[in-house]
Amino acid sequence: MTEYNSMELMISVAARELKNGSAVGVGTGAPCAAAMLAQKVGAPNLVIVFEAGGVSPELPEMPISVGDSRTFHKAALAGSMGDIMEYCARGFVDYTFLGGAQIDMYGNLNSTVIGDHAAPKVRFPGSGGANDFASFCWKTLVMTPQNTRRFVEKLDFLTTPGWLQGGDSREKSGLPEGTGPHKIITDMAVMDFEPESKRMRIISLHPGHSLKDVQENCGFELLKADSIEDTLPPTKEELSVLREEVDPYRYVIGR
Amino acid sequence: MEPLVQGKGPLFTDPDPDRARRIFRKKDRTQTNKVMNLKKAIESYVHDGEYLAIGGFGANRTPVAACHEIVRQGRKKMGFVGHTATHDMQILSAGEVYDRIDVAYIIGLEARGLSTCSRKYMESGKVKVTEWTNYSLTMRLKAAAMGVPFLPTRNLMGTDTFAHSAAKIVQCPYTEKKLVALPALYPDIAVIHVHEADIYGNARFKGISVSDIDLANASKRLIITTERLIHTDEIKRDPTSTRIPYFLVDAVCEVPYGAYPGTMPYEYFSDEDHLKEWLRKEKDPDAFKFFLKENIYDCSTHEEYIKKNGGTQKILDLRAKELLLFSEVR
Numbered sequence A: 001m002t003e004y005n006s007m008e009l010m011i012s013v014a015a016r017e018l019k020n021g022s023a024v025g026v027g028t029g030a031p032c033a034a035a036m037l038a039q040k041v042g043a044p045n046l047v048i049v050f051e052a053g054g055v056s057p058e059l060p061e062m063p064i065s066v067g068d069s070r071t072f073h074k075a076a077l078a079g080s081m082g083d084i085m086e087y088c089a090r091g092f093v094d095y096t097f098l099g100g101a102q103i104d105m106y107g108n109l110n111s112t113v114i115g116d117h118a119a120p121k122v123r124f125p126g127s128g129g130a131n132d133f134a135s136f137c138w139k140t141l142v143m144t145p146q147n148t149r150r151f152v153e154k155l156d157f158l159t160t161p162g163w164l165q166g167g168d169s170r171e172k173s174g175l176p177e178g179t180g181p182h183k184i185i186t187d188m189a190v191m192d193f194e195p196e197s198k199r200m201r202i203i204s205l206h207p208g209h210s211l212k213d214v215q216e217n218c219g220f221e222l223l224k225a226d227s228i229e230d231t232l233p234p235t236k237e238e239l240s241v242l243r244e245e246v247d248p249y250r251y252v253i254g255r
Numbered sequence B: 001m002e003p004l005v006q007g008k009g010p011l012f013t014d015p016d017p018d019r020a021r022r023i024f025r026k027k028d029r030t031q032t033n034k035v036m037n038l039k040k041a042i043e044s045y046v047h048d049g050e051y052l053a054i055g056g057f058g059a060n061r062t063p064v065a066a067c068h069e070i071v072r073q074g075r076k077k078m079g080f081v082g083h084t085a086t087h088d089m090q091i092l093s094a095g096e097v098y099d100r101i102d103v104a105y106i107i108g109l110e111a112r113g114l115s116t117c118s119r120k121y122m123e124s125g126k127v128k129v130t131e132w133t134n135y136s137l138t139m140r141l142k143a144a145a146m147g148v149p150f151l152p153t154r155n156l157m158g159t160d161t162f163a164h165s166a167a168k169i170v171q172c173p174y175t176e177k178k179l180v181a182l183p184a185l186y187p188d189i190a191v192i193h194v195h196e197a198d199i200y201g202n203a204r205f206k207g208i209s210v211s212d213i214d215l216a217n218a219s220k221r222l223i224i225t226t227e228r229l230i231h232t233d234e235i236k237r238d239p240t241s242t243r244i245p246y247f248l249v250d251a252v253c254e255v256p257y258g259a260y261p262g263t264m265p266y267e268y269f270s271d272e273d274h275l276k277e278w279l280r281k282e283k284d285p286d287a288f289k290f291f292l293k294e295n296i297y298d299c300s301t302h303e304e305y306i307k308k309n310g311g312t313q314k315i316l317d318l319r320a321k322e323l324l325l326f327s328e329v330r
Helices: A006-016 A030-040 A081-090 A130-136 A169-173 A211-216 A236-246 B017-026 B038-045 B064-072 B087-094 B116-122 B134-146 B212-218 B232-237 B272-281 B285-297 B302-308 B311-322
Strands: A023-026 A047-050 A095-098 A113-115 A120-123 A139-143 A180-185 A189-193 A200-205 A223-230 B051-054 B078-082 B098-103 B128-131 B150-153 B168-171 B178-183 B189-197 B221-229 B251-254
Touching (some): A006 A139, A006 A180, A081 A130, A120 B116, B038 B064, B064 B189, B064 B221, B064 B302, B078 B087, B087 B116, B087 B272, B272 B285, B302 B311
Parallel strands (some): B051 B078, B051 B189, B098 B128, B189 B221
Antiparallel strands (some): A180 A189, A189 A200
């Protein structure tokens, strides 16, 4: 069996979600690696957009900023932030990848503060483009390590919308219909959301992890799908492309 | 249009388009030579207490030299738009230049990590904060550029980001859908770094525009820093390339490598070693104080700062990196 680390597994699983001929809004790091991997393995016509204005670049290496020169290297367009977010707002962008300091059972994310907003214990960067992407893109994917510090019963601050309070609360809020969190990919499992309650639900376990592990590393009760699958580990092709072409300096997969 | 709900964050700037029109009406439209050195431009156009915007995207085509000069001249109590503010914010935080901020993305330097200095300042209780998002700030600038008091969008709803913004939710008069009304943002002063400009302020830049076209249009005053001055004949030969016309501009400063240590597309890549050094030095207050003295307070120009950090050879290395020629020329 081929050896791989949990970051390589997460990126490979995430890349499989991105269908050929669709569009994805990504940031730096693991999400960008997943989009690059998808482009090279099975989804050559995946359109990658970066929030600062880069559209469909041929990425020569991992960008260090979502606005650096690499994000519009041999691109279709070097546009503006308005251009990108308006594609999303009009319904052109299928997926986005997000992360955060905290996530709750409805897939809402916190990247703003720990503690009280007026006198925060810890101040984080804030929304950036995350709230915009999650509001507008059809499907939000989250890639994150899983532990009870991150997967919490109650967020300190709801920066970026998931299913809000569950049920039909997202659509009632006024956010565009048919949008919302799709899958959560952690280092232990893959979760989706139960269609009625919109609560997070385990659908697949990564090799070496049990339901008990996954629940113990989560600060709220996870639902379980009727049949839980075994996550397919990274294939030889995925690993070689990831290691040799996507991230040869191991900026992301070396973490 | 009665608001259904409204955010509780303070609104730091006036969204009234008629008051803004009175200011734009007074702006001089004559073609005059606006070339001056950066020190004079900051002295003349950036004042304590005003609301400041910095162009580019964090450490990409960002007027770093101007940020240094603002800190060197000791500006205080400014408002600041944290529209993906990364290395620019790190510099302004070191000088405690601002005391209120509209936040989309702050503190972080994206994949490089978080700035200890920016974080400490934001956690100090000295700064008033209103939350937004990147697109919200773009649209606020666009509203100002259009001369309307707000623009409607469909983000923000249902979140604490909205609750801590100064936006309002209204009902669409056509579809009855809920919309966020984002108030126009007219900065008092903006600084934008470009590749080329003439002496009147006609400016060109290459690559992504981020929000700089709307920012140039929305700002009451505008300083252009440019990699190089070009002749007006060249502007007139190819007006398609002009991104910012001269009458929006108050000062033109020729500052080669003015975005260093950030990236300038097609010119030079970011100096990642030096940006890492910033992040490292910030962790030790004494070392950081000395670092700022060396790199900002004791430098009279951007040229001196670059000389201290590798000079021409460093720039050549960064140019090779930007052009993906690094292995060929090393």
